[in-house]
Amino acid sequence: MILSFESSCDETSVAVIKNGNKILSNVVATQIKSHQRFGGVVPEVASRHHIEEITICINDALQRANVTYDDLTTVAVTYGPGLVGALLIGVTAAKVVAWAHNLPLIPINHIAGHIYATNFVKPITFPAMALVVSGGHTELVWMPKEGKFEIIGETRDDAAGEAFDKIGRVLGINYPAGPTVDAMAQKGKDTFAFPRAMEADDNYDFSFSGLKSAFINTVHHADQIGKTLNKNDLAASFEAAVVDVLAEKSQSALEKYPVKEFILAGGVAANQGIRERLASVASKENVEFVKAPLKLCGDNAAMIGAAAAAMQHHQEAGKASLNADPGLEFEWAPNEN
Amino acid sequence: MHVLAIDTSNQPLTVAVLDDERVLATTTMTTHRKHAEYLMPIVEKLVKYAKLTPQDLDRVVISNGPGSYTGIRIATTVGKVLADTLNIDLVGISSLMALVLNVQKEHQLVVPLFDGRNNNLFTGLYRTSQNGPEVVIEDQHINFDKWLQKLDEFNEPIIFAGSDVDHFVDRLKSHFGTNFKSLTGIDNLPQAAKIGVYGEKQDPVSNINNFNPNYLRLTKAQADWQKLNPGRENESYVEKN
Ligand SMILES: [Zn+2]
Numbered sequence: 001m002i003l004s005f006e007s008s009c010d011e012t013s014v015a016v017i018k019n020g021n022k023i024l025s026n027v028v029a030t031q032i033k034s035h036q037r038f039g040g041v042v043p044e045v046a047s048r049h050h051i052e053e054i055t056i057c058i059n060d061a062l063q064r065a066n067v068t069y070d071d072l073t074t075v076a077v078t079y080g081p082g083l084v085g086a087l088l089i090g091v092t093a094a095k096v097v098a099w100a101h102n103l104p105l106i107p108i109n110h111i112a113g114h115i116y117a118t119n120f121v122k123p124i125t126f127p128a129m130a131l132v133v134s135g136g137h138t139e140l141v142w143m144p145k146e147g148k149f150e151i152i153g154e155t156r157d158d159a160a161g162e163a164f165d166k167i168g169r170v171l172g173i174n175y176p177a178g179p180t181v182d183a184m185a186q187k188g189k190d191t192f193a194f195p196r197a198m199e200a201d202d203n204y205d206f207s208f209s210g211l212k213s214a215f216i217n218t219v220h221h222a223d224q225i226g227k228t229l230n231k232n233d234l235a236a237s238f239e240a241a242v243v244d245v246l247a248e249k250s251q252s253a254l255e256k257y258p259v260k261e262f263i264l265a266g267g268v269a270a271n272q273g274i275r276e277r278l279a280s281v282a283s284k285e286n287v288e289f290v291k292a293p294l295k296l297c298g299d300n301a302a303m304i305g306a307a308a309a310a311m312q313h314h315q316e317a318g319k320a321s322l323n324a325d326p327g328l329e330f331e332w333a334p335n336e337n
Numbered sequence: 338m339h340v341l342a343i344d345t346s347n348q349p350l351t352v353a354v355l356d357d358e359r360v361l362a363t364t365t366m367t368t369h370r371k372h373a374e375y376l377m378p379i380v381e382k383l384v385k386y387a388k389l390t391p392q393d394l395d396r397v398v399i400s401n402g403p404g405s406y407t408g409i410r411i412a413t414t415v416g417k418v419l420a421d422t423l424n425i426d427l428v429g430i431s432s433l434m435a436l437v438l439n440v441q442k443e444h445q446l447v448v449p450l451f452d453g454r455n456n457n458l459f460t461g462l463y464r465t466s467q468n469g470p471e472v473v474i475e476d477q478h479i480n481f482d483k484w485l486q487k488l489d490e491f492n493e494p495i496i497f498a499g500s501d502v503d504h505f506v507d508r509l510k511s512h513f514g515t516n517f518k519s520l521t522g523i524d525n526l527p528q529a530a531k532i533g534v535y536g537e538k539q540d541p542v543s544n545i546n547n548f549n550p551n552y553l554r555l556t557k558a559q560a561d562w563q564k565l566n567p568g569r570e571n572e573s574y575v576e577k578n
Contacts, residue, residue: 012575026578027577027578028577028578029575029576029577029578030575030576030577030578031574031575032576033573033574033575033576034574034575037558037562037566037574038558038562042556042558042559044406044556044558045556045558045559047406047407047410048549048550048552048556049574049575051410051413051414051417051549051550052549052575053575053577054414054417054418055417055418055421055545055546056546056577057577058418058421058422059421059546060577069422085406085407085410088373088407088410088411088414089410089414091373092373092377092411092414092415092418093414093418095377096377096414096415096418096419096422097418097422099377099380099381099391100391100392100419100422100423101391101422102391319378320377320378320380320381321374321375321377321378323371323373323374324373
């Protein structure tokens with residue numbers, strides 16, 4: 001039985017996980033409403049909320065799971081990447097609980113957590129490839145075996161979710177804009193033909209800044225000449241361009257790295273357009289496609305518990321000196337490309 | 338009563354384990370500011386050296402601000418989570434008052450201070466007594482010159498406490514003349530043993546969930562927002578599933 005903590009951004013979450021794949025509780029205290037006041041996450045405000053919520057979340061998680069500290073065997077925590085002040089609350093709390101109850105502490109990479117959210121669907125079949133898309137990350141992660149992660153491609157500028165938020169602002173949608181833009185996109189058509197940054201085929205990096213600029217220029221130009229553009233079509237055109245880039249890069253990665261399973265995870269993996277398109281890429285490449293469950297796409301501690309259960313035999317237990325590592329990264333793949 | 342006392346409000350890190358008023362083990366460091374990394378290993382070691390286990394603790398006493406935002410959050414998180422998870426008492430004391438505990442003399446005015454940058458201070462005014470420091474002016478974040486004006490009504494010697502007094506010493510001396518007194522060396526550092534002894538006699542917090550750092554300052558984002566949205570600061574901004 002694992003008690004897991006997640007506090008890397010604007011969600012304070014504590015979960016109790018049984019056998020690595022059963023969620024007994026997954027308490028998430030979200031600060032979205034707070035940061036909406038400022039148009040985006042303010043790190044110091046995030047840290048202040050985390051400390052306000054931490055013991056409430058721990059107690060709720062134990063109570064909802066109907067377990068006590070005596071039932072626990074392991075404590076797990078996200079130690080990076082993320083906002084350092086935010087990570088520190090979860091890391092410190094987890095260290096204290098582990099020490100107080102003499103339990104091993106498993107430090108977990110937040111991105112690994114997102115990927116292992118699929119363990120609640122089925123265990124990962126290796127070798128596997130994961131596309132992790134969120135407000136802070138857009139990465140293709142190659143996993144030759146359990147506990148081994150190598151980044152083969154990442155964004156050179158904005159993360160996909162960040163791009164959604166930024167163009168959402170231009171459309172007058174409050175942070176976080178992703179879900180609203182996605183809903184609008186379902187009602188519109190790709191009529192604007194925004195650019196897709198594909199670059200060379202043997203490179204799996206993403207770029208969304210050109211697309212973002214094209215979008216903003218289109219809207220501003222229309223404003224200047226007093227023309228009204230169809231917002232649903234704008235959203236659909238933007239989403240189609242993002243989806244094309246994600247699909248194209250994933251497809252060439254799957255061609256280069258033969259895997260048995262292709263995983264879609266991260267907050268933006270809840271996007272309907274992305275889910276549908278990546279499914280077709282996987283079927284074209286003849287790979288099993290596994291999506292993180294919709295409810296577990298956003299940041300949550302259950303996914304951290306799942307990752308800890310899978311990796312506790314591949315990883316050294318954390319020590320009392322465990323520190324938050326805001327820039328924590330997987331290693332880069334040996335330079336095959 | 339077995340007490341764990343912690344202060345990580347600023348650069349110094351200080352931890353003590355006590356049995357009633359007897360110090361079992363204590364450490365104070367001033368060389369690093371890696372509290373997130375160093376605090377728990379030191380806590381673990383000191384509890385072990387005191388021949389105790391976490392389960393033997395009866396109370397945790399921490400300084401919960403003001404101070405460095407990260408610093409006060411680390412001690413507060415440890416205090417709050419430890420007290421909650423072990424179901425033991427939690428006592429929070431002012432990080433400024435922690436320095437007043439270093440003044441032996443009774444009935445003495447003391448101004449502990451931390452440099453708040455841009456000519457601002459985190460400070461308060463205390464009077465020592467047999468039962469511990471009494472608050473004369475509440476802890477606050479205030480402009481240095483305004484603070485001097487407030488202190489002008491007290492025409493008696495004042496001891497200025499804290500390592501940051503150095504940053505203001507010339508201006509304080511010229512303003513207060515012979516009424517300016519200061520502490521030396523170790524007395525300018527918070528000492529967890531004294532914090533623990535004081536904290537043993539205080540009432541524990543009644544609701545640990547509501548116990549938080551005393552920042553004494555809003556973030557700039559919050560302050561700007563409140564100006565535009567008066568009266569809305571107490572609404573709830575966190576939603577739990
Ligand atoms: Zn995330």
